[in-house]
Amino acid sequence: MPTESSISLTPLFLLFAFAFGCIVGSFLNVVVWRLPRGESLSHPPSHCPNCGHAIRAWENVPILSWLALRGRCSACSQRISWRYPLGEFSLGLLYAALAWNVWRNQLPLALLPGFFWLTASLLAAAQIDLKHRIIPDKLNYAGMLVALLLSLLLPGSRLLSQELPPSMRAGIITDAALDWLAALCAKTSPWNWRFEALLDLLLGLLLAAACLLIFHSLGKLLLRFRAESRQAIGLGDVKCIAMIGAFLGADAGIYILLGAASLGFIAGTLQIILSRKKTGFFSELPFAPFLALPAIFWLIKGNWLYFIYQAIMK
Numbered sequence: 604m605p606t607e608s609s610i611s612l613t614p615l616f617l618l619f620a621f622a623f624g625c626i627v628g629s630f631l632n633v634v635v636w637r638l639p640r641g642e643s644l645s646h647p648p649s650h651c652p653n654c655g656h657a658i659r660a661w662e663n664v665p666i667l668s669w670l671a672l673r674g675r676c677s678a679c680s681q682r683i684s685w686r687y688p689l690g691e692f693s694l695g696l697l698y699a700a701l702a703w704n705v706w707r708n709q710l711p712l713a714l715l716p717g718f719f720w721l722t723a724s725l726l727a728a729a730q731i732d733l734k735h736r737i738i739p740d741k742l743n744y745a746g747m748l749v750a751l752l753l754s755l756l757l758p759g760s761r762l763l764s765q766e767l768p769p770s771m772r773a774g775i776i777t778d779a780a781l782d783w784l785a786a787l788c789a790k791t792s793p794w795n796w797r798f799e800a801l802l803d804l805l806l807g808l809l810l811a812a813a814c815l816l817i818f819h820s821l822g823k824l825l826l827r828f829r830a831e832s833r834q835a836i837g838l839g840d841v842k843c844i845a846m847i848g849a850f851l852g853a854d855a856g857i858y859i860l861l862g863a864a865s866l867g868f869i870a871g872t873l874q875i876i877l878s879r880k881k882t883g884f885f886s887e888l889p890f891a892p893f894l895a896l897p898a899i900f901w902l903i904k905g906n907w908l909y910f911i912y913q914a915i916m917k
Contacts, residue, residue: 613706616702616706617699617702617703618699620695620698620699620701620702620715621695621696621698621699622695623695623698623719624691624694624695624696624697624698624699624719625665625666625691625692625694625695626665627694627698627719627723628665628690628691628692628693628694628695628723629663629665629687629691631690631694631723631726631727632687632690632691633649634727634742635690635727635730635731638727638731638739638741638742639731639734639735639737639739649663651676651678651679651681653676653679653681654676654678654679654681656676656677656678656679662677665688665691665695666688666691666692669683669685669687669688670688690726690730693726694722694723694726697722697726697899697903698719698722700903701715701718701719701722701902701903702715704902704903704904705718713757716753716757717749717750717753717850718902720746720749720850721746721750721846721847721850721851721898721902722899722902724742724743724745724746724846725843725847725891725894725895725898725899726895727742728742728743728843728891728894728895729889729891729892729894729895731891732839732889732890732891732892733889733891733892736889737839738839738840738842738843738891739839740839740842742843743839743842743843743845743846744842746846746849746850747845747846747849750846750849750850751849839891840890840891840894843891843894844856844859844860844863844894847859847894847898851898851901851902855898855901858897858901859894859897859898859901860894862893862896862897862900863890863893863894863896863897864893866893866896866897867888867890867893870888870893871888874888
């Protein structure tokens with residue numbers, strides 16, 4: 604149970620997580636705007652897209668600057684979209700929720716860097732996919748690299764399936780694989796946790812990507828029969844679920860993919876029903892938002908899909 608001193612620090616801890624999320628959210632606005640256009644994230648500095656006015660430090664404070672400027676550029680009075688402060692505020696809330704979940708379940712704080720990176724990457728991927736129908740490779744590959752580095756360099760940054768609280772445990776694939784590895788490796792070896800973490804990462808990356816790649820291939824086959832040129836699922840989606848699996852493991856990757864497929868099917872069905880013109884079953888829908896929703900919900904609320912599956916099977 605949390606101690607009295609830890610409880611007294613909780614509001615400050617959550618406030619710091621919220622503020623950090625707002626700062627990252629401000630940078631995420633730059634990523635979402637520049638990355639799909641092939642522009643550098645660092646040069647030129649932030650500026651008004653209408654008049655080119657360089658944004659000064661006081662004009663770049665998350666949320667507060669937008670309110671102080673009344674949502675307009677200080678040089679040309681061009682409106683600044685409300686989506687910028689909304690994105691900053693949303694990521695701040697998500698970071699605070701992630702921090703609260705880690706504290707409530709008495710999990711290592713070393714988990715938070717991975718949770719924070721994955722959440723920000725998924726929000727960026729979802730926004731870019733919604734507007735441009737692509738998920739940049741740089742976003743996915745950077746996430747996979749960060750997951751690998753955290754597994755190797757930061758002890759406690761990766762909780763294996765056996766160590767998770769019941770609300771976040773699936774234990775179908777990684778339990779069996781990690782039990783086998785534990786028998787193979789000496790328990791007293793200081794490198795044992797690194798081997799287990801790497802296996803969990805590789806299982807998550809490869810198995811989650813393989814499942815979505817199968818869907819991708821089936822979609823191409825079905826569309827070939829329909830003589831259509833579009834893709835049912837893009838390879839960017841495959842890399843995105845691989846990134847999720849690299850951070851969260853094979854069990855999480857598969858259940859998140861199941862949740863994303865369910866949400867995508869519901870959204871596609873509603874699109875067909877509500878559309879005024881005939882769009883066909885394979886109308887293009889961005890898949891990244893459907894991956895982001897169950898993944899972030901998993902991080903905050905645990906393996907809810909696993910419990911639904913258990914309830915159905917009973």
